[in-house]
Each structure stands twice: as C-alpha cells, then as structure tokens.
Amino acid sequence: MTYETLGIDTDDRGVATLTLNRPDKHNAMSGQMIVELKQAAEALSSDESVRVVVLTGAGKSFCAGGDLGWMQEQMAADPDTRFVEARKLAEALQALNTMPKPLIGRLQGNAFGGGVGMASVCDVAIGVDSLTMGLTETKLGLIPATIGPYVLSRMGEAMARRVFMSARLFKAPEAVTLGLLAKAVPSDDLDAAVEAEIKPYLACAPGAVARAKALARKLGPVIDDAVIDHTIGELVACWEGQEAKDGIGAFFSKEKPKWAS
Template sequence: MFEALSIDTDARGVATLTLNRPEKHNAMSGAMIAELKQAAEQLGMDETVRVVVLTGAGKSFCAGGDLGWMQAQMAADSETRFVEARKLAEALQALNTMPKPLIGKLQGNAFGGGVGMASVCDVAIGVDTLTMGLTETKLGLIPATIGPYVLSRMGEAMARRVFMSARLFKAPEAVTLGLLAKAVPAEDLDAAVEAEVMPYLACAPQAVARAKALTRALGPIIDDAVIDHTIGELVACWEGQEAKDGIGAFFAKEKAPWVKG
C-alpha cells in the first residue's frame, strides 16, 4: 500500500509508522509526503490503534527534504511551488492533529524537516548519539512549513538559538531545547519508548483523543492562516536568488557565495 513508509500494528494496538527510505536517509520525497498524510488519516480513523510510534529505517531518522524534490521546486512555477509546499504542510498538520498519541523514536540523525517530524510527536525519545539541526538557511531556504511545530515544541527563546543559524547540535542539547524528552543509549531505546507507550494502554482512547485535541486548542495557534503564511515564506525563498545559489552550490559541491572562511 505504501512505498516510502511501512505500518506494523501489534496485538495491543500499538502501530509503528516507519519512514522507509533508508538508502536516502529517509529524506522526504513527494511520495513520502503524500503517504504521511494518508497514513496519519488512516491511523487516526482506525479504532483498533491505541498508540502510534514514528521511527525511521536505517541509520537516520529523517534527513529532511529530498534534494531531488527541492531541485524540482526550483524548476517549477509559482503555482506548483505553492501546491507542493501545501502538501508538506498538510502532512505535518495531519500528524500533529492525529487523534492518537504519537511517540517519536529517533534511532538516528534528524535534520531540517526531520526536526519538524520530531516536533509533531507528542513525545520524542532519541538515541544519545544522534545529531540534529535546522539546516535550511545554509541552502538559502528557511524552516518555514515546519516552523509552527518547532516553535510550539521549543518556544521562541529556545528556537532562536538554532532556528536561523543552521548549527548542528547533539542529543543532550536537543533535550535542553525541548525537542527530545530524553536521550538514551541505543540499546535502551526500545525500553524507553515502551515506557511512554504503556500508560496509554490503560487510558480510555476517546478521552486521550479529546485531551490531545484540547492541548492543541489551548496551545499556540496553528491554523490555516498560519500555515498559509509559512507556505508563502517558503515559496518566496524558492523564488529568490539565494536559494538558486545555495542549492546550486550544494549540488556542485562548492561553497555558496555567502560562505566566509
């Protein structure tokens, strides 16, 4: 049913949603983005599913946007860029509002959109060796469509430490920033995630769903107006010279013109 994802559900109703492009470090292609929205809607409606665990196959959790997909956006017209950016925004919102607990199991690195994926989880646990970073500004882009979820998770003060600089940071700092609830040795990751899953299996599923919806209603507003604003900002970057220069330099394995030193 899915090409870029897999879903496995155990007898307890714990569904594991796996980003399944290990050869591409689970970078988000157009197909994966479409499937993420579909999977979130499918799992949200499945009454047998009690909890969803989001993880990645292979060494990385998610390397962000697929570079081929980004190249295609550079060659597209404005209307196509808006459509594609909206698909990503809708996938993130579908995961963020899915009426099931969403537990992030970060078995490896997360960059760009991968940080956004961690941020839509209700709680995220990562291995203590992972590296994270909002790396978009190195390419002349910005963390736009993921921005509302990153800010909701980290708060503005913490976000301003890493949101604009593209600085990489390790698991302990990710905990301090609020992106991870905890970082554990790889051999303890399964147990740490299971400790987050188990309490939900003793809770009333509809009450959990209503409680999750209430937290979203009381938290930072992420509505159509906010999402439209982020899409507009991303498209403006795609249409600017910096993105052309940054993405072009990346593929040419050269320094972007603004790099000093």
C-alpha cells in the first residue's frame, strides 16, 4: 500500500520503520494521516515478516499534534461528521496501542498534543535530550481527550496531572521523570539507543512477544469501547464549544485568546 503522509521501510531483519512524513507541517496529524495511521498499524500487525516497529517523524519534529486546519474543519462540520472524524483518531491510536509487535518510539525535536499521545502508545519511547514536549490542548480551548487514556496509562494519574491541564512545555529529562520517555540521549546517540531496544526482540519468539504484550495490556488500565466513546464525546464537546472557536481562531490570527493574560 502507498501512503501520502507516511513512510514504511522494512529491513531484512524484519524491523519496520513507520515514519510520519509531513515534515513541512512538523508531522501534524491531518485527517489523511489519521486514516493512514490506522491502515499502516493494521498492515504491520498482520505482516508476519515484521518483528519490530519503530515509530518516528521526518524532519525537525516528531509530531506537533493535531493539524489545526483539520480541527477548524471539525468545528465547522455537522455533529455527525465531528463524531466520525473523532472516532477515526481514536481508532488510529487504539490500532497502534494494540499492535501485536513491539512499538518503539524514536523522538526528535518536538512532540506536542497528539504527539505526546503517539509517544504514549509506544511500548518504549527514546528521545533526544533536546526534545520539547507538552500537552498543549488547553491553550486552544481543547483537552487531551482521545489521547488521554494512553497518556494516563503511561504516566499514571499523579504524574499526568502535573502537565495534563496546564499546557506547560517540558524538556526530555522531565519527560523521563514523568514516564513518557524511557531515556533521553544526545542526538548522535539516538539511533544506537533505539537499536539497543530492538535487538533483544530479535532473539524472542514473535508469537510469545505478541501474547505477552496483549497480556500486559489486559492487566493494565482498561481502554475499551466505553472509555474510547467517552473520550470521543469529550473531544466533540470541546469542538462545539466557544473556547475552542476562540482559541483556534486566535492562533490563526496570531492574537491571544481572551482568557490568556
């Protein structure tokens, strides 16, 4: 399958690199990318030749979150369309989270909003020590809704509440403390650090790895249809609210929203 917003390259060991490929937009997730992420996750999940998947971004950033143009479209859409689009995002995240292959995040530059969610669905995420992260949704009158279950699962509630509502930016060392990153390394060491995470899996039985991952997910926090539906409802409610209209409008007009001091 050919993708417009993603790249997939698989080496002779069965290590597939899934690359977010909108570098000019800092890999912000457009509607097209969201659809393609689910398709890619499903394709990689069913490909028996793939042993490990590395998730990364092309260019300067890992992922700047949701594409603001896509968000504007949702606020202008009818309610049914909003629910459909929000569900596409939720399903893409769940497809990545339940992929029966080890998913290793390779993060550079920035990871904001949905980019933090993407890091959270990885089994392990490695970032450069200059990485900047942040759950920036509330600055736009939104909330980290569909990514919320994965962020909370990764960080735990106590850690998440330090950054979940404030839109505060933080650097890689704090991301390690918060549990979002397994480690932060100099940029020259990033590939070697990712390779160190890949290598042990190549000596493991693929079926056993898949079953162990599924068991860990089963024993961890519940992320089922009811939870996902609730997050979709919360996101749609924000899209329909005045704060999101004001926040995203202010962003495009390069002004401060009325609540910003």
